[in-house]
Amino acid sequence: MRLMDWGMKYITTIDEQEYIIEIDHDHEIVVNGVPYEVDFEQLPEGGVLSLLLNNRSLEAMVEAQDDVWNVLIKGELYTVKVQDERAYRLAKARGVAAAVTGDAIIKSPMPGIIIAVPVVEGQVVEKGDQIVILESMKMENELRAPRDGVVGRVHVQAGASVEKDQVLAVITDPAEGNG
Numbered sequence: 001m002r003l004m005d006w007g008m009k010y011i012t013t014i015d016e017q018e019y020i021i022e023i024d025h026d027h028e029i030v031v032n033g034v035p036y037e038v039d040f041e042q043l044p045e046g047g048v049l050s051l052l053l054n055n056r057s058l059e060a061m062v063e064a065q066d067d068v069w070n071v072l073i074k075g076e077l078y079t080v081k082v083q084d085e086r087a088y089r090l091a092k093a094r095g096v097a098a099a100v101t102g103d104a105i106i107k108s109p110m111p112g113i114i115i116a117v118p119v120v121e122g123q124v125v126e127k128g129d130q131i132v133i134l135e136s137m138k139m140e141n142e143l144r145a146p147r148d149g150v151v152g153r154v155h156v157q158a159g160a161s162v163e164k165d166q167v168l169a170v171i172t173d174p175a176e177g178n179g
Contacts, residue, residue, distance in 0.1 A: 008022075008023055008084055008085070009021070009022045009023075009084070009085045010022075010023070010082050010083065010084055010085070011082075011083050011084075011085065011088040012080060012081065012082050012083075013080070013081040013083075014078055014079070014080050014081075015078070015079075015127070015128075019031055019032055020032055020033075027039055036053055036054055037052070037053070037054050037055065038051070038052065038053055038054075039051070039052045040052070043059075047061050047062055047063050048060070048061050048062075049061075049062055058073060058074075059073075060072060060073045061109055061110060063109060065107075067081065068080060068081045069081075069082060070109055072109050072110075072141060075139050075140055075141045075142055076141075076142065076144075077109060077141065077142070077143055077144065079146050103152065103170050103171065103172055103173075104145070104146045104147055104149060104170070104171040104172075105167055105169075105170055106131055106132065106143055106145075106146070106167070106168050106169045106170070106171065107165050107166060107167055107168060108134060108143075108162045108163065108164055108165065108166045108168055109134075109141070109143075109164065110134075110136045110137070110141075110164050111136060111161075111162065111163050111164050112134045112135050112136030112137075112141070112161075112162060113134070113135045113136075113159065113160070113161055113162070114132060114133070114134060114135075114156045114157065114158055114159060114160045114161075114162060114168075115133040115134065115135050115140060115158060116132075116133040116158050117131070117132050117133075117154055117156060117157060117158060117169075118130050118131075118133070119131055119151045119154065119169070120151065120154065121151050121152065121153060121154055122150065122151060123150065123151045124149075124150055124174065125145045125148070125149060125150070125151060125171065126145065126148050127144075127145055127146065127147045127148050128144050128145060129144060129145045130142050130143075130144055131143050131144060131145055131151070131168070131169050131171070132156065132168045132169060134162070134168075143168065145171055146171070147171065148174060149171035149172055149173055149174055150171065150172050150173075150174055151169060151170075151171060151172075152170045152171065152172035153169060153170040154168075154169045155167050155168055155169060155170075156168050156169070
C-alpha cells in the first residue's frame with residue numbers, strides 16, 4: 001500500500017482541521033512546519049501499519065474507502081482526506097464545498113463483538129458522539145459520528161458478532177428527520 005510519495009506536499013483534512021504534510025526524504029515528514037522522524041511498515045495482517053513517530057511506536061489500521069482513508073489508532077477511528085497540493089488547489093478553485101450531505105454509513109473497521117450501542121434510531125447526534133463500541137483484538141474501539149445528524153438506522157445490538165465492513169449504523173441529514 002502506498003500512502004504518499006516522497007518529494008511531495010499534501011493537504012490532509014481530519015475533522016475539518018487541515019494539516020500540510022511535506023515529505024522530502026525517507027524517515028522524515030514535516031507537519032505544519034514541525035519535523036517528525038517517521039518510519040512505518042505494513043504488517044502481514046492486511047491494512048495494519050506499524051509506525052514509529054519520533055521513536056514512539058504506534059499501530060494503526062488503515063483502509064481506503066472512496067476518497068478518504070479510515071485510520072484506527074488506539075481505539076479511535078479517524079476519517080482522513082489526503083490531497084496532493086495540485087488536487088487541493090483545483091478543488092478550492094472549483095469551490096468544492098467541505099459540507100457533507102447524504103447518509104454517513106458507519107462500518108466495522110475489523111471483525112469483532114459489539115460491546116454497546118449508546119444511541120437509538122431517531123436520536124440527534126453531533127460529530128464525535130459515540131455511536132457503537134466494538135471490541136476487537138482485545139481493545140475497545142469507539143466508533144463515532146463523522147458529522148452532525150440523526151441516527152437513521154442501527155443495524156447491530158450489544159453482543160453481536162460483526163465482520164469487517166459490515167454496516168453498523170447510518171447517520172442521516174438532520175433535515176431528513178428520523179430516516
